[in-house]
Amino acid sequence: xxxxxxxxxxxxxxxxxxxxxxxxxxxxxxxxxxxxxxxxxxxxxxxxxxxxxxxxxxxxxxxxxxxxxxxxxxxxxxxxxxxxxxxxxxxxxxxxxxxxxxxxxxxxxxxxxxxxxxxxxxxxxxxxxxxxxxxxxxxxxxxxxxxxxxxxxxxxxxxxxxxxxxxxxxxxxxxxxxxxxxxxxxxxxxxxxxxxxxxxxxxxxxxxxxxxxxxxxxxxxxxxxxxxxxxxxxxxxxxxxxxxxxxxxxxxxxxxxxxxxxxxxxxxxxxxxxxxxxxxxxxxxxxxxxxxxxxxxxxxxxxxxxxxxxxxxxxxxxxxxxxxxxxxxxxxxxxxxxxxxxxxxxxxxxxxxxxxxxxxxxxxxxxxxxxxxxxxxxxxxxxxxxxxxxxxxxxxxxxxxxxxxxxxxxxxxxxxxxxxxxxxxxxxxxxxxxxxxxxxxxxxxxxxxxxxx
Numbered sequence: 118x119x120x121x122x123x124x125x126x127x128x129x130x131x132x133x134x135x136x137x138x139x140x141x142x143x144x145x146x147x148x149x150x151x152x153x154x155x156x157x158x159x160x161x162x163x164x165x166x167x168x169x170x171x172x173x174x175x176x177x178x179x180x181x182x183x184x185x186x187x188x189x190x191x192x193x194x195x196x197x198x199x200x201x202x203x204x205x206x207x208x209x210x211x212x213x214x215x216x217x218x219x220x221x222x223x224x225x226x227x228x229x230x231x232x233x234x235x236x237x238x239x240x241x242x243x244x245x246x247x248x249x250x251x252x253x254x255x256x257x258x259x260x261x262x263x264x265x266x267x268x269x270x271x272x273x274x275x276x277x278x279x280x281x282x283x284x285x286x287x288x289x290x291x292x293x294x295x296x297x298x299x300x301x302x303x304x305x306x307x308x309x310x311x312x313x314x315x316x317x318x319x320x321x322x323x324x325x326x327x328x329x330x331x332x333x334x335x336x337x338x339x340x341x342x343x344x345x346x347x348x349x350x351x352x353x354x355x356x357x358x359x360x361x362x363x364x365x366x367x368x369x370x371x372x373x374x375x376x377x378x379x380x381x382x383x384x385x386x387x388x389x390x391x392x393x394x395x396x397x398x399x400x401x402x403x404x405x406x407x408x409x410x411x412x413x414x415x416x417x418x419x420x421x422x423x424x425x426x427x428x429x430x431x432x433x434x435x436x437x438x439x440x441x442x443x444x445x446x447x448x449x450x451x452x453x454x455x456x457x458x459x460x461x462x463x464x465x466x467x468x469x470x471x472x473x474x475x476x477x478x479x480x481x482x483x484x485x486x487x488x489x490x491x492x493x494x495x496x497x498x499x500x501x502x503x504x505x506x507x508x509x510x511x512x513x514x515x516x517x518x519x520x521x522x523x524x525x526x527x528x529x530x531x532x533x534x535x536x537x538x539x540x541x542x543x544x545x546x547x548x549x550x551x552x553x554x555x556x557x558x559x560x561x562x563x564x565x566x567x568x569x570x
Contacts, residue, residue, distance in 0.1 A: 195257030271343035277406035390431035462507025
């Protein structure tokens with residue numbers, strides 16, 4: 118690179134045009150989130166977003182020792198902004214890039230760019246995000262801290278212990294994490310930012326008058342005191358225009374003296390994504406703690422009292438529901454719990470041994486055939502394209518990836534959890550009898566059996 122090019126690069130993005138920002142946002146690398154968002158975990162570690170990789174190299178700050186402002190302009194997020202301004206993909210963002218390679222057109226990266234940069238009518242009255250990006254200095258620093266989009270996991274408190282989860286994001290899962298692989302101690306059941314919720318909430322409060330979007334997930338947000346504090350505070354401030362999105366297991370709509378339905382009636386834009394991957398006994402196995410009858414009753418209440426709300430199922434397809442995800446979709450539509458378009462398919466990437474592609478070729482072919490038939494049926498019925506896009510992505514995933522070499526590790530973990538929880542995988546998922554010999558061969562350690570038998 119010549120000296121002239123070096124000087125141009127040193128200028129950062131100051132002085133660039135709206136068109137140049139739009140070109141970046143329409144590309145295959147840039148994401149607006151490092152300018153308007155961060156994602157703290159209950160332990161205080163901060164990541165760029167909820168879909169970022171979570172290795173040590175992906176941590177962008179620590180709210181146990183830093184303020185929000187210090188993390189926002191820390192070296193990691195400044196480096197990330199610089200990468201994106203030069204149209205360079207970032208190592209933390211592989212999940213979005215992977216989804217997009219499978220044909221998904223509404224990855225978090227793409228959706229955020231569209232919402233905050235590419236739709237002029239969505240430019241919020243509080244901040245023009247174009248100007249925010251264009252104010253980026255050559256160091257990646259942005260002087261005006263902007264928290265337009267909040268996704269903060271105040272704790273790992275949860276009333277479920279999903280198979281694909283772990284103690285970091287579920288307090289109940291701690292009791293299952295007895296295997297030495299998890300290296301947990303009795304003091305680690307509940308994780309919260311060490312500064313304490315009062316101190317942290319005081320920082321959080323500063324951004325409530327100008328926040329534009331809040332995403333609640335967990336743990337389980339509807340049983341977190343902090344969730345109710347923030348949402349009731351927004352009502353007090355008259356900020357019922359804030360977009361509020363939930364990812365909830367939908368097990369509880371009432372917490373202490375708070376009723377979610379009564380709360381949601383105050384807000385103009387509420388989106389409820391129910392984390393449901395299957396129904397009845399399958400749901401209760403995958404997401405331990407689920408009572409399916411309660412889930413159905415809660416859905417009926419939402420549909421009755423909030424008929425105009427954006428309610429949809431946010432299903433994660435993994436090893437367990439690789440085949441039955443199609444049957445589950447049909448059941449939810451037939452039962453009139455959702456409309457054909459109100460179903461989002463998410464692919465489990467984070468825990469490789471539980472990917473749907475760990476299955477052998479025969480089972481993957483069965484899953485593929487069911488998905489293809491469903492996609493034919495969805496033509497003209499899926500008004501938003503939400504379900505169609507998700508199942509198309511899943512089909513491509515099954516076609517292109519083969520993780521079957523991991524099946525022994527998968528069966529080992531399943532049997533260990535079955536032993537501890539006194540469950541039986543094959544009684545719930547008889548379609549996977551291909552693996553019964555592998556399951557039987559798993560030698561449960563004597564000490565594991567002694568502790569949990």
